[in-house]
Amino acid sequence: MGLTSNKLLAFTILCAVLLFVGTVWLWPRLAGQSWRAVSGRVGLLLATQLALFACVGVAVNQAFGFYASWADLFGTETGQGVVVDHAAGPLQVMSTSEVHGMGGSLPRTAGQIQQVGIVGRTTHITTPAYVYLPPEYFQPQYRTRTFPVVVVLSGYPGTASALVDKLHYPRTAQHLVRDGKMRPVILVMLRPTVAPPRDTECVDVPHGPQTETFFAKDLPEAVRAHYRAAVRPGGWGIVGDSTGGYCALKLAVHHPGVYGAGAGLSPSYKAPLDATTGDLFQGDRNLKNRADLWWFLKHEPAPDTSLLVTSSKAGETNYKATLRFIASVEATRRTRISSIILDSGGHNFNTWRREIPATLQWMSGRLGVH
Template sequence: MGLTSNAVLAVAAGLAVALFAATIRLWPRLAARTARAVAGRAGLLLATQLALFAAVGLLANNSFLFYGSWADLFGRQQDLGTVTDHGAGAGAPGSTTARIGSVRPDVPGGGRPAVGGRIDKVVVSGHASGINSAAYVYLPPEYFQPAHAGHRFPAVVVLTGYPGTAENLFKGLRYPQTAHERVKAGRAQPMILVMLRPTVAPPRDTECVDIAGGPRTETFFAHDLPQAVTRAYRVGDRARNWGIIGNSTGGYCALKIGLHHPDRFAASAGLSAYYKAAEDPTTGDLFHGDRAARHRSDLLWSLDHRPPAASSFLVTTSRQGEGNLRGTKEFIARVKAPARVSSIVLDSGGHNFNTWRREIPPALEWMSGRLSGN
């Protein structure tokens, strides 16, 4: 049984209830002061508390998907598969993807790609950055329908926060399901979603920065990832074909990549984003004293000091519950034409999945309106 399965949670919760009931029932029999009775009481208390902590931990993990599997929880390395070239230009130097499995989308008809789409599990091998990273690629139903056989689709890179897992994006935040629903409702066009976490050099939080001496995370997202996906799937290679969106750390990365690479991404959206690279024990020394690199990672500084491009930005916050309200207002104020900026401001909403699930549907509609497939 998988770490995030309801069966595991049910077993843990049932065990906690059973141990609690056993403690109540057996406590009078263990009231003596003998070593055996004391050991029995201590054992029951310890077992009950461990079972309760396990149940609560599993419930929290199922809600926020900090870990996607047992291997992820215990830090065991997972095989990435063999990288092969796909599509036109195979054999030439460049970034590639290798499909190593698939996941059934949680939508009606999810077992048939032409009805529910398909989620490919892939490994992206970055030629310029030297980074290999697992990702999930959601292909909409239209991708498999004969009427769209010659059609190229817009693609959106979707990033989690730190230290989230890529599974967060389709299990917890339900990006493919939401995209499917928006298309069915006539509110968005079919789009390919490339879902992964910004932590491509785990466990370090690189803040999507090209760090001197590596890893070159910005290069991976801005150059290698779009190139690899374009080679493997029917996606265009122009800026108008590409968008990028993320929450929290992923939101900062999305805005940063979109701001500094308008030739690659026409639209970028930051849900609950912050606007300056974090520097703490999880990041280590990102800049090695390079003042220019530190300034470049500050999005508000960049908006003031770099020529504006014809890019589109979406930022989200809430009047109560988020800590980025002031920064978001400053970001909006500093965007200059020909760039465009939009916002979602909730009355209340914390830095959590529930807030982002409220923002994702309109964010995908916004993204759809700014991208084209061909």
């Protein structure tokens, strides 16, 4: 059973329930003062606690995607990296797969997911990604058409594969297109952590990874060079959850000429400084200020872009901050703001799955083809 499989989660829950029932059943028989009785009670309690911790651990890992496999968890991953030939182009396709659950295997009817390697021409950042091409991309009547692009970012640490397998972005987009609720789009799905293990918060770190430039310049150039992707900013949007949500908002605000719309699911609104980020700004106060979206909206010209933010009244810690951010954007009278506010929902995959369909519909309504 895989570390992220539902079978493993069900198995750990079953073990915990059986151990709990067994403890209740056997407790009277272990009520004595002998060493065997005491050892039995300690053993049952310890086994039950371990089973409960296993349940919580597996559930949390499924929700946040910390580890993709057992080998990843125990640090024994032996799979070798794939060499990306920089001279061969900024984007190389490593493998292809179908969109599961769409009732077909042909790209022109079910679309296709491509695992790619992307090389930043200016930043020299190399990162893997998944690209979803809708069925229309392969159909003859669309062969001269370009398609809107939505860049999708995971949280930190996150995995790009979770955007496909857990948050179901390709499948959701395809269902929405079939229902006439959005237009076909290309999805480019990847982690904001393009210089692992460091959490760069999509900042151009002085003397370090130029992450913001990668997403604002290198990534769009690589995608346009390989796919029939929209050229102008009105055809590009960006969405992410958690850290990826902050990155999406910041990139849309800082680079409205690149991204015409940005959506943050449960985002923060400024870059933290902690053990995972290190010193992102190296004493550069202007860089630090620009990474604070409230400061930027107050002191810089309002960007001509559309933003969407999400939160929940119960379960999210960013609820009050989100209301404050909405007010800040409204005060600019130029930047457009929309929101999804749930009554309840935690900082997890289940909450984001509830928000993604409406987010993709919103994004589609703001993207054109040029």
